[in-house]
Amino acid sequence: MILGLFCFLSLLTIMSALSVILSRNPVYSVLSLILCFFSIAGHYILLSAPFLAVVHIIVYAGAIMVLFLFVIMLMMRTSDVGLTSWVKRIGSFFVVGVLGVTIVALMQRGTLVLPRYLASVEGSVSSLGRVLFGQYAIPFELSTILFLSAVVGVVMLGKKS
């Protein structure tokens, strides 16, 4: 059952991701991406990281994708501009294919040392919070500065001068 769930979620992830990049309609792309994020959230839950799963949904589905949808709805009066030239398309598929095969081959060669079937860790809110506000307190505070600057920058950009 676990295997089945993993396969179902993975299939959903891959299919929706493909749909993101292949849909002609940007709104479909956004909806597919939301679906993709939900399936990834499912993976997170099954990897015993429920907090991240929920945060993932809140941040991505709740905020980021709304922003995308917003922009698309406001901006896309004309139809989508479509894909690049077929030469570039074939080149891209080729290059990415080579990349993927190479990475998988590198994994098979054992260049990447992977643990197998280890015990999982409890991704509870309190333990994660302890790591986040203990070991990573300073990066966390710095990220708030990043946010602040982003807010200021976006407001400045958004203003019609």
Add this chain to the structure above:
Amino acid sequence: MLDLFFIIQKLILVSAVLAITLVIAMYTTYAERKLAAFFQDRVGPNRAGPFGILQPLADGLKFMFKEAFIPANANKFLFVLGPSISMIAACMACGVIPWGSSLMIMGHEVPLQIADLNVGVLYLFGVVSLGVYGIMIGGWASNNKYALLSTIRASSQMISYEIAMGIALIALTLSTGTLSLKEIVSLQHGGHWNVWVQPLGFIIFIICAFAETNRMPFDLPECETELVGGYHTEYSGMQLGFYLFAEYINMFVSSTVMAALYFGGFNFPFLNSLGLSHNLVTLLGVGVFFAKIFALMFFFIWIRWTIPRFRYDQLMRLGWKVLMPLAIFNMLVTAVLILL
């Protein structure tokens, strides 16, 4: 065998919760009309059945049998998807509400909660943030500029008020120390309601809840005087019914959440001093919980017929310049008090 019992138990619970939710949503429409009539010194619906008690059923039947018209230039798939998402998102929140403590059935302890997530509060928050998609997709798919404008209003409004709501929730979780709804409710045992601890947080939360459910005085997205019919201008039949229904379900869920988070949920004073059996106490608790929910829903309706609509810029100013600073202040004060 344990798994089977577990699945059956959960299935029954889910069906029950869904059924109750839908029925309550149905009768909320009736209640609203009756109360509106009361406020406005009218009679209200009184033809279908005694006191018009069958009126919601009649309305539902009418919705079902009317033609679900889809405009020619609309995106048909998304047009249908919109109300469905609204409905689903509204119902999803019920999954983590602890309706009662637990019942002892055949030696098994059956908790009256579909899922006790340890991140229940966050889950609620996430589900609430999904509600906006139904409106956005439906509004955009209608290919109607009023619907689109309403969509933009709705999404801006919901995202803006989500922030204040989230910060109010953070303050609440700071004081309770857990994200699990069941634990939050249990901690309010014996009259220690969170509303006494977090009065400002509750006020912020309820204002945001009004905004999130697009109820008066924040019903700008369906502001008839400006936008024809809001985001569901082009809708008819059961699809429109879904939207309207979703609104009432949202109202119900919001009241439920507030009752659970701030008013002690199924706890009531002198709970353990009555000397009743466990199951009886639980059932009594469920009753008390619903009483609290109905009181809050009455408040929703009461406000709707009392307070006029905000202007859009006023709404945004309230959200960003009043509620958010207040919520942050509330959070800081809470944090400092806990630290002390």
Add this chain to the structure above:
Amino acid sequence: MTWTQVIPAEWYLILGTALFGIGLIGVLIRRNVVIVLMSIELMLNAINLILVSSSAYHANLSAQVFVFFIMMVAAVEVSVGLAIFTVIYRRKESTDIDALNELKG
């Protein structure tokens, strides 16, 4: 029997790689700026997925913290990116990434 005892770690790596590749293809073949940004989100999520899986397999919560940070950065990136896009759109009336070719030799 927990989850990590059934699924080998490589599967998640392969899933993440596939997701990343799809995102990369999206970045490469799409000309719509918004879709390109979405593809970048896809790539970031592929990384997140791999990080969370390694967090689970290595029993180390640091990876989850990194995911947290990546989410933050993604949110910032999208908001700033879309703001820039709206400014460009106001000027150019186009969502085509190839219309932005004024910076060249």
Add this chain to the structure above:
Amino acid sequence: MTSFLILAFPLFGFLLLNVFGCFFSKRVSGFLASASVLASFAVSVLMLRDVFLAGAIRVPLFTWFQVGQTNVSFALLLDSLSLLMCLMITGVGFLIHVYSIGYMHEEEGFTRYFSHLNLFIFFMLFLVLSDSFLGMFVGWEGVGLCSYLLIGFWFQTAAFGQAAKKAFLMNRVGDLGFILGILAMIMAFGSTQFSVVFSGASQLPIGSGIITVIALLLFVGATGKSAQIPLFTWLPDAMAGPTPVSALIHAATMVTAGVYMVARSHVFYMSSPIASTVVLCVGVSTALLGAIIATRQSDIKKILAYSTMSQLGLMVSALGLGAYSAALFHMLTHAFFKALLFLAAGSVIHALHGEQNVFKMGGLRKSLPFTFGVFLIGALALAGFPPFSGFFSKDMILLAALDHSPLVFGLLVLVSILTAYYVCRLVVLVFMGTSRSDKTAHESSWIMQIPLGILAIFAAASGFLHLPEALHPEFIVVTLLAIGLMIAWCYRRFSQVQTSDEKTGIVFRKFYIDEIYNGLIVRPILLLARFFWTIFEPVILELPATILGKSVMFSGRRLKQIQNGHIGFYLLVMTAAIAVILVQLLWI
């Protein structure tokens, strides 16, 4: 620490004038500058007793720097030699300062002039007071700088600026020798401090190679500063500066620095016969050359300049002979009478509004009686007329030469005769006969006359400071007779000369030495520079660079096609590059 004040006063004066000079009137700045030198002189006089009692006082000031084992510290060394120099510098310097107040009172850069003069005094005192060769070198360079600044005082005139540059560059050549000598010294003895170096040198055997090298290198420095062959040509050109500067720097003090330095390091020369011989040869030939050239010059300051060069040659000859006290004694008397002559000449020039050609003077003894009187005293002292100061000092040198070899004695006697000749010629041309000038001369102000008077007293009487043990009456008689004959002959020859009829001749042309230097050194260097400029640089250096640049620009034009501004294309290339890297990783 009182001795420190000798240095501090002129430095303070320089800083005061340089920083706040713009707020002072000419009178105040002249007064301040003179007062600072006078104060320094007073301190020197006060120190006389201490030095007399203690012999030598060493005053450590501070550590300059430390490299490895070599610790270079600044300290003052007050002994009879340095104090004698101090008294001379500050005394003559003070008189010239006072004279300058009158001489320069119409000049634009009055304050600048005095600040530089003070700075010069400071560096000169630094030179003579420091107790190591390195400290001496600092003062050495400092006086070179001040000399440059003061020669080029009227820098608006291009030729004067050129003269200043020439003096500076000529001195550089000498300085190079000096600093190489110091480095050799550090190599040999690990220090430049006098006591260490000299005690080290006295332990080495006589005639050892390193001592000779050091002595010769130091002497190269001395030839530069003291205008000896071959580095003398800057001194006549240095007359471009104001006349008091010529008197102070290029007659009385700075040019004697070389003499002082050789005298100070006499330990080296005494233990190196080769170096002593070289010094003697250079000194004698310089004395002779200067005297010969001076006989045919027409510019009053040039005559005095060549005379200075000749007298410096005489001093250096004395150094080469080992007669150090004679050299120093002549240096002292020379300082008085040459300063006097320059200042008096300046007075004449001042009176004639800048006229320097002696053939346009004449008959000035009536209009400038005071100047004539002091000039005559100076001239007689220079000529060696007994009992004026020059007689005694020259007498000592000649006696030392007689002890050494008849040839040297003969040459030096010839120099003396030539000296008497050009001095008489100068006096007759300027003051006797009838006036050939169209300007009316008048005596200069009292502020210029007082220093002249004081200097005249010293020029006349300073010979008695160091009377020889035994006077030689035959010497006196011979000298009196010779100079008397010379005066008579010169009077007949030059008193009625109307214009210069001596514009030609190898002597007038200063033996074409400037031209020879030009042809041998300057011209080849210019030719080499021209070669590098016109052929080497464009062909060897620029052509390959141009080809390189052109090819880069060409490939750049081709390559910029790649930068087409399409983000998609960039991303594709970037991804492809990553793929290539990963594939390469897979293979290895």
